[in-house]
Amino acid sequence: MKDIHIKDFKIDSKIAITDLETKVNLHASEKKTEKELEKIRVKLGDLQNTMYAHGKYSVxxxxxxxxxxxxxxxxxxVFKDFNVRGIECHSFKSPTELELKHDYLWRHYLRLPARGKFGIFNRTHYENVLVTRVHPEYxxxxxxxxxxxxxxxxxxxxDQRFEEIINFEKHISASGTIIFKFFLNLSKDEQRDRLIRRLDKKNKNWKFSPDDLKERELWDExxxxxxxxxxxxxxxxxxxxNIPADDKPTARLIVxxxxxxxxxxxxxxxxxxxxAETYSNIKLYKSKLENE
Known part of the structure; x- marks a missing residue:
């Protein structure tokens, strides 16, 4: 299997999105890719337990x-082997009436992970410069x-909104939050195929909305x-x-x-x-428990 190097996916200079890969070949079967993911996610789960005990960082x-x-x-x-106490996932959809009574970052601040925990934003504060930019009327x-x-x-x-987002991330990073931002880079052809599968499979129909096709027409924007x-x-x-997303098992392993x-x-x-006192008495505590 081809090695995965962070530098191959990290964006640290100006990019043209058309130059970014939507698919990468790891020279491994799907089964081998999934087995490798199983190993890594166990290690991630162990690492999260350490982070929880340490209590100074969040992700x-x-x-x-x-x-x-x-x-x-x-x-x-990816997060299947995490202890549930150490992870929280939030999906940001259209703002509620209450959220609209606050500034646009308010709801994201509320859902930041506490120290020792992983927080997942499924759709993120970037909706406020993506969807709203394509639909400024929002x-x-x-x-x-x-x-x-x-x-x-x-x-x-x-310009102001981007500056606010950068400052938001700078602030939480300085407070101990380790930030990862993953762009799941899907090709237009692959999106078409996945939308068709949603229509073909009865148990996936609920995921489809006619609005999906309207948004697809705005692909270039x-x-x-x-x-x-x-x-x-x-x-x-x-x-x-940049996470090439045309192949799901590969994308999961890279992340x-x-x-x-x-x-x-x-x-x-x-x-x-x-x-020191507790450590020096470990044998005594163990003996008490064994002799109950």
């Missing part, structure tokens, strides 16, 4: 991608005092917005990773490897040691 894993990119199944498979629903009509949602508006967002916000403390290979480098992340 925020952000997943963005076009419809059918495989976010749900990837999250299910911004009117935020009732921002300086926005009276769509003409006010101009370049200066987006979304790609332009993704490219701009990634180029503006892939920073050292909150990098973006798992990136998470594990990055986090294992945090050498200060370790279980706390027992105090």
């Amino acid at each position: 925020l894993a952000c997943f963005q991608g076009m419809d059918t990119a495989g976010k749900d199944s990837l999250i299910r498979e 911004i009117l629903g935020e009732n921002i005092p300086t926005v009276h009509d769509v003409s006010d949602v101009n370049d200066a508006f987006w 979304y790609q332009t917005c993704y490219e701009d967002a990634i180029n503006r916000t892939s920073t050292s403390n909150a990098p973006w990773y 798992a490897k990136i998470l594990y290979n990055t986090l294992k480098e945090y050498s200060d992340m370790k279980e706390p040691e027992l105090d």
Whole structure:
């Protein structure tokens, strides 16, 4: 199997989205890829337990991608061996009435992981510069005092919003949150095939909406917005990773490897040691339990 190197997927310079891979060949069968994922996710689960005990870092894993990119199944498979007490997943859909009464980042702050935990954003704060940028009329629903009509949602508006997102990530990173931003990069042809499968399989019909086809017609606009967002916000403390998403097992393994290979480098992340008195009496405590 081909080695997976973080540098091959990490975006640390300006990109053109058309140059990014949507499929990569690891020279391994699907079965072998899945077996490798099983090994890595067990290691990730162990590492998360250590992080939970250490209690000084949290992890925020952000997943963005076009419809059918495989976010749900990837999250299910990569984090399957985690202790449920140490992980929380949130999916951000259209803002609720209450959320619209606050600034757009408010609901994301509320769902940040506590120290010691993994937080997963399935669709993220980037919806606020992707969907809303393709559909600027949605911004009117935020009732921002300086926005009276769509003409006010101009370049200066987006410049400010990107700056706010960068500052948001900078702030939580400085507070101990390790940020991963994964762009599940799906080809247009593969999206078509997956939408057809949703229509062909009765148990998948519920996932389909006619709006999916309307959004697909805006494919080029979304790609332009993704490219701009990634180029503006892939920073050292909150990098973006391009995850070729046309093959689901491969995408899952790449994400798992990136998470594990990055986090294992945090050498200060370790279980706390027992105090000297407790440690010196371990044999006594064990003897008491064995002789009950």
